[in-house]
Structures are given as C-alpha cells and as structure tokens.
Amino acid sequence: MCVRQLSTAIPLSPDQLHDRFLTLLPRIEMHGRIYFRHLRGHKKADAIAEMVALAWQWFVRLMERDKDPSDFLTTFTTFLARAVNSGRRLAGKAKAKDVMNPATQRRHGFTVEPLPCSPAASHDRLYSMPHGQEMHDAFEERLQHNTVSPVPEQAAFRIDFPRWRRTRCYRDRRILDDLMAGHRTLDVSHRHGLSPARVSQLRREFHSDWERFTSVPTELVEGQVAA
DSSP states (O other), X not given: OOOOOOOOOOOOOHHHHHHHHHHHHHHHHHHHHHHTTTOOTHHHHHHXXXXXXXXXXXXXXXXXXXXXXXXXXXXXXXXXXXXXXXXXXXXXXXXXXXXXXXXXXXXXXXXXXXXXXXXXXXHHHHHSSTTHHHHHHHHHHHTOOOSOOOHHHHHHHHHHHHHHHTTSOHHHHHHHHHHHTTOOHHHHHHHHTOOHHHHHHHHHHHHHHHHHHHSOOHHHHHHHHHO
C-alpha cells in the first residue's frame, strides 16, 4: 500500500509569487540573450519577451504544484528557450503555414528578408564576397514584374518592342532573348563569352535605352499642355 504525503506548504500570495519570480528573471533573460544570440534587433527582443512571459506562466503552475523552479533553474530556462524557438507563445502557438513563423522557415528551408531599396550593387559587394554575383542575380530575379498588364499597355508593347529590338545588334538581340527567357546573368555570360559584370551592365544599358525609346518627346508634352 502506497501512502502519499499531502503537501503542508502555505500558499504564496500573488505579491510573494511576483517577488520570487523577479529573483529568477535575470537568469532567464541572460539565458535568452545567449540562446537567441543569432537573432538581431526586434526579433531577439521579441524572443526574449516571449520567453519571460512563458516563464511566468510556467512558474505559477509549478509553484501551485509545490515545485520551485529555482531548484532546477538551468533545466527550466533551457526548456523555455526551446519552446519559444519552436514557435510556442503565451497567447498560443504560431500557425504552421505562416511564412513569418521562424519554425516554418526552418522546417521548409527558406527565409524572409527585406529587399534593398535599389537593385544597384557596388563592385566590392559583387566580387569581395563568395557568390556575390550569384546572390545579386537571385535578387534581380525577385524583382521581375508579373505578366499581368492592362490591355492598352500590352498593345503598345507589342508594337514598340519589336521596333526597339531591331535597333540593337545581333549579339544584343540574342542576349535580350536569353534575359527575357529568365536565364541567370551567370548563365548568359557563359553562353555569350562575356563576364557576369558585363551582362549586368548591358542589362542596365538595355533598360535605359528602352526608357529613352518609349519616352514621350518633350515637344509633344509641351504641345499638349499648351492646348
């Protein structure tokens, strides 16, 4: 026959619980700063804040069961950090299909990052770091416009683009066709015997020339304003 000893501990008041939790808080936050040291800015602060909030919930539940987390603080903080890292939140767990969920990003092998304000890249950025050109090519591919355009713009493009394309030499037309087909800068450079930097330069040159070709003449704009 097993006899269970009943707890004779005196329940703590909310103020006493809060004061005891504050004694553990520095260790919890320090463990969070170490565990989430790979995060930057607000992401790190949010992770530590979620860890503190979850710690308070767990602390109260353990104290209600007469278990003091200070007796196993290292294990307590470790499980807290792992829970937050896996997507656990005080107000519920993040959705598994949410692309902003770090756990979902790790599970499917992708990241969410802000795009730079300009597609331009310096020479040092392209060639002073490994795969710099490839990373810039991937960035340019992300900025490609969609294929859904208003009908008047489609009609104007079908008229203007063949005319503008004929103004370029045979080699430029071949490079244009490859770029429009979605080939990467590195692949186009190998195909035409050019450097990746030259292909990127030609891309910008094509864009500027197209803008000049399709721009409205100043005389016509002034005439419309005068009318």
